[in-house]
Amino acid sequence: MRTLMMITALACIACESSPSIPSPKDQPVSPVPQKPVPAQPERPAQEQEAPPPYALSQGKSVLWKRYAAFERDLMRGLDLGRDELCRELGDRNCIRDVHLIALGGNDPFGSGIHRPPPGTLGTTPMVVDRVLLSACSARAAADKADKQGEAKVFGALQLAGPAPAPGSEAVAKTTETLFRRLLARDPKPSEAALIESLLEPGEDAPQSAEEFAVLACFVVGSSLEFLFQ
Amino acid sequence: MSLRCRVTAPVFLLAALSTSAAHAKPEGPRAFCETYPETARCMGTVPDCSLCHTSTSPAAWNAYGLDVLAALPKQAGFEQELPAALLAVDARDSDGDGFSNRDELELGSRPGDDASRPSTPESTPSNLPPNPDYLIGRYDPAYAYRRASTLYCGQSPSYDELAPFRAPDADASKLRALIHERIEACLHGEYWLKEGLVRLGDDRIRPITNLGQDSKVAITLPISSLSGEIKLRSVMADYSYDYRLWVHALSGDRDARDLLLARYFVVENADGTTSLTEELIANPAKDATAGGQKLAKEYRAGMITSMWFLTRNTMFTSLPRTTAAAAYRAYLGMDISKMQGLMPVAGEPDDIDKMGVKEARCAVCHSTLDPLAYAFAPYNGLQTGIGAVFELVLFGTLNGDFGAYDEARPTTRMPEWSWAEQQPVLLGKQVKSLREWAEVAAESDEFARNLANVFFVHALEHEPEGAEVEELGVLWQGLREDGYSANKLIHRLIDTAVFGAP
Numbered sequence: 001m002r003t004l005m006m007i008t009a010l011a012c013i014a015c016e017s018s019p020s021i022p023s024p025k026d027q028p029v030s031p032v033p034q035k036p037v038p039a040q041p042e043r044p045a046q047e048q049e050a051p052p053p054y055a056l057s058q059g060k061s062v063l064w065k066r067y068a069a070f071e072r073d074l075m076r077g078l079d080l081g082r083d084e085l086c087r088e089l090g091d092r093n094c095i096r097d098v099h100l101i102a103l104g105g106n107d108p109f110g111s112g113i114h115r116p117p118p119g120t121l122g123t124t125p126m127v128v129d130r131v132l133l134s135a136c137s138a139r140a141a142a143d144k145a146d147k148q149g150e151a152k153v154f155g156a157l158q159l160a161g162p163a164p165a166p167g168s169e170a171v172a173k174t175t176e177t178l179f180r181r182l183l184a185r186d187p188k189p190s191e192a193a194l195i196e197s198l199l200e201p202g203e204d205a206p207q208s209a210e211e212f213a214v215l216a217c218f219v220v221g222s223s224l225e226f227l228f229q
Numbered sequence: 230m231s232l233r234c235r236v237t238a239p240v241f242l243l244a245a246l247s248t249s250a251a252h253a254k255p256e257g258p259r260a261f262c263e264t265y266p267e268t269a270r271c272m273g274t275v276p277d278c279s280l281c282h283t284s285t286s287p288a289a290w291n292a293y294g295l296d297v298l299a300a301l302p303k304q305a306g307f308e309q310e311l312p313a314a315l316l317a318v319d320a321r322d323s324d325g326d327g328f329s330n331r332d333e334l335e336l337g338s339r340p341g342d343d344a345s346r347p348s349t350p351e352s353t354p355s356n357l358p359p360n361p362d363y364l365i366g367r368y369d370p371a372y373a374y375r376r377a378s379t380l381y382c383g384q385s386p387s388y389d390e391l392a393p394f395r396a397p398d399a400d401a402s403k404l405r406a407l408i409h410e411r412i413e414a415c416l417h418g419e420y421w422l423k424e425g426l427v428r429l430g431d432d433r434i435r436p437i438t439n440l441g442q443d444s445k446v447a448i449t450l451p452i453s454s455l456s457g458e459i460k461l462r463s464v465m466a467d468y469s470y471d472y473r474l475w476v477h478a479l480s481g482d483r484d485a486r487d488l489l490l491a492r493y494f495v496v497e498n499a500d501g502t503t504s505l506t507e508e509l510i511a512n513p514a515k516d517a518t519a520g521g522q523k524l525a526k527e528y529r530a531g532m533i534t535s536m537w538f539l540t541r542n543t544m545f546t547s548l549p550r551t552t553a554a555a556a557y558r559a560y561l562g563m564d565i566s567k568m569q570g571l572m573p574v575a576g577e578p579d580d581i582d583k584m585g586v587k588e589a590r591c592a593v594c595h596s597t598l599d600p601l602a603y604a605f606a607p608y609n610g611l612q613t614g615i616g617a618v619f620e621l622v623l624f625g626t627l628n629g630d631f632g633a634y635d636e637a638r639p640t641t642r643m644p645e646w647s648w649a650e651q652q653p654v655l656l657g658k659q660v661k662s663l664r665e666w667a668e669v670a671a672e673s674d675e676f677a678r679n680l681a682n683v684f685f686v687h688a689l690e691h692e693p694e695g696a697e698v699e700e701l702g703v704l705w706q707g708l709r710e711d712g713y714s715a716n717k718l719i720h721r722l723i724d725t726a727v728f729g730a731p
Contacts, residue, residue, distance in 0.1 A: 054357055054360045055357045055358070055366075057363065057365055058365075061372075061730075068383045068420065069383055069384050072420075073384050105428075108435070108436050109436060110438070112437065114432040114435055115432050118690065184375075184385060184387055184391045185388065185395075229376050229379050
C-alpha cells in the first residue's frame with residue numbers, strides 16, 4: 001500500500017501540461033520568396049496587397065511544413081548533417097531538443113505534450129529565422145573552408161572575396177542552385193531579380209560573397225513556398 | 230432589433246421559463262440519426278449536444294434547438310416526438326445564415342450557428358488566367374506529390390524527383406502511378422515507421438516518461454525487506470509495447486482492427502527488429518515496480534488492455550470510467566467529455582460505486598459511459614495481489630499485477646455489483662466481456678470512420694467539413710474492402726480531390 005501511495009504521489013508529480021496554442025490560420029500561397037527584413041526596405045503596402053492577376057486557391061490547401069520535413073529538406077538542400085544545421089549553446093539541437101513545439105512538433109516524453117500545435121505559434125517565425133541563419137551560415141562557412149573545389153552549394157562564388165557583381169554569372173548560378181536545392185524548381189526571372197536586388201548599393205548590402213551567400217540562402221529558405229506546402 | 234431577434238427572444242424566454250427544471254436529453258443524438266441516417270453527422274458517429282444546445286445543464290438551446298423545441302408537441306415521449314419536430318423545421322433557416330436547416334445538416338455545417346456554413350468555395354473568376362504554378366480546383370499531381378512526400382516520406386521531393394512532373398506533355402495517370410510508387414516505398418521507410426506514424430499514436434497512448442520503463446525516478450520505502458533497503462524505480466508499465474502495436478497494426482498492409490483485437494504483444498528483438506508473441510512477459514527490470522505484460526491471452530483486446538492503457542487510465546478507481554472513455558475516444562472517435570457519442574442505456578446510470586452520477590446533470594453522459602465502463606471493471610489498474618506484497622517484504626522487489634484480470638475485482642471494489650445488473654453496452658449492443666466489447670467496436674462504422682479520420686486530419690490538418698465528409702465516407706467505407714489496411718487507406722486519401730486539388 002505504501003508503494004502504491006508513493007506511485008500515486010509520483011503520478012501527481014508527473015502531471016502533464018498543455019501549451020497555450022493559438023487558432024490555426026490559413027497561410028497565403030506566395031510563389032515569390034519573402035525578403036529578409038533587415039536586408040530590404042519594405043515595399044509599398046499597395047504593391048504587397050495587390051492580388052495576383054491569376055486564379056488562386058479557394059480552399060484550405062496550404063499546410064505548414066512541420067519540423068521533420070523542415071529539417072530534412074534543409075539537410076538535403078544544404079548538404080548538412082542533422083546536428084550541423086543549428087545548435088543552441090553549441091550543445092542542443094535547435095529543432096529536436098529546443099524549438100520542437102514552435103516548429104510544429106509535439107514532445108510526449110520531455111514535456112508531456114501529446115498533440116502538435118494546430119498552427120504556427122508566435123515564436124515560430126523567430127525560430128525559423130534562427131535555424132535558417134544558422135544553417136545557411138554553416139553551409140557558407142563549410143564551402144568557404146573547402147580547398148578541394150568541392151563546395152556543395154556556393155561553388156560559383158569566391159566566398160573569401162567581396163560580394164559578387166549584380167548580373168554576374170556567379171549570382172545567377174547561386175540563385176539557380178538555391179532554388180533547385182530548396183524549392184526543387186528553377187527560379188523565375190522576377191525571383192532571380194529579387195535575389196539580385198540584395199546586391200543593390202546601400203548600407204544593408206552584403207559586403208562579402210559569404211554574406212551574400214547567407215542572405216540569398218535565407219531569402220529562399222524563408223519563402224512561404226519552402227515553409228508551407 | 231431585427232424581426233428574427235424579436236421572434237427568437239420571446240421563444241427563448243418562454244422555453245427557459247417553462248423548462249426551468251429541464252435538462253438536455255441524451256436520447257436526442259440517437260433519435261436524430263434515426264431521422265437523418267444519411268447525413269454527415271450520422272455516418273459512423275452521432276452528433277454531439279451542441280447541435281441543438283448551448284448548454285446542457287442548465288439546458289439552453291441555440292436557434293436550431295429552439296425551433297425544434299417549439300415544434301415538439303410534448304404529449305408523448307421526447308424520443309418519439311423528436312423525429313417529427315426535426316422534420317417540421319427542415320425548411321427553416323434557424324440561424325439566418327442563408328442555408329436551410331436541411332441543407333446545413335446534409336452538408337455538414339451547424340444549423341444553429343450562423344458562423345457555421347456549408348463550404349462553398351467561390352468559383353474562380355473566369356476572366357482570370359490560370360494560375361501559373363498550380364492547377365486550381367483540379368487534381369494537381371505535382372502538388373499532391375509534394376504534399377504526400379512531405380507527410381509520408383518526411384521530406385519534399387527533390388528537383389530531380391519532380392522532373393517528370395515538369396514535363397509539359399506528362400501523362401496524368403503515369404504521374405499518379407509515380408506518386409503511389411514513391412509513397413508505397415515511404416510507408417515502409419524509416420521516417421514513417423520510426424517517426425511519422427509513431428507520433429500519431431502519442432495522443433492515444435499518452436505516455437508519461439517518469440512512470441514508463443525508462444523512469445529514473447526512484448522510490449526508497451520507509452520500510453526494509455528481509456534483504457535490506459527497498460529502493461525501486463517508479464514504473465507503472467512499459468508503453469513501448471503500445472507504440473509497437475500501434476505501428477505494427479497500422480503498417481505493412483496489416484489489419485488495423487488488431488488495434489482492438491490483437492492477442493499478441495509486439496516485442497523488440499536485440500537487433501532492433503520486432504516479432505510477435507502471445508506469451509506473458511515478465512518484468513525485465515528487478516529495480517522497477519512493474520513491467521512486461523501480465524494479462525492472460527483470453528482477456529486481451531489490443532491497445533485497450535495493455536498494461537499501460539489500463540494502469541494509466543484506471544489507476545485506483547473501482548469503475549474504470551476514464552479507461553472506457555479513453556478507449557471510446559481513441560478508437561471510436563467520440564469524446565464523452567465533449568458530449569459526443571451519447572447513446573444512453575435505459576435504467577442507467579446505476580451508480581454502482583456511489584459517485585452520485587444519477588443526478589440529472591451527470592446522467593446525461595453517465596447513462597452512456599457507465600455501461601461502457603462495466604466491461605473494464607475486472608481489469609486491474611494500479612493494484613497488486615498479496616503475492617507481490619510477499620515478494621516486496623522478502624526480496625525488496627515489486628512485480629505489480631498492474632493491468633491483470635481479476636474476476637472478483639468488481640465485487641471486491643463495489644459490493645453491490647451484479648453481473649446481471651451491470652450489463653456492459655457498447656453502441657447499443659449488449660456485450661459479455663471486454664473482449665466482446667472490442668470485437669463490436671472493431672467491426673463498427675465508428676471504428677472505421679475514426680481510423681480514416683485520424684489519417685485525414687493528419688494529412689489536411691482540419692476535420693472534414695461540407696463535401697469533405699463525403700470523401701471521408703468513401704475512405705472509411707473502403708477500409709473493409711481493403712482488409713482494414715491503413716496503407717491502402719493512405720493511397721486512397723492521396724487520390725482524393727481534397728488532398729490533391731489546390
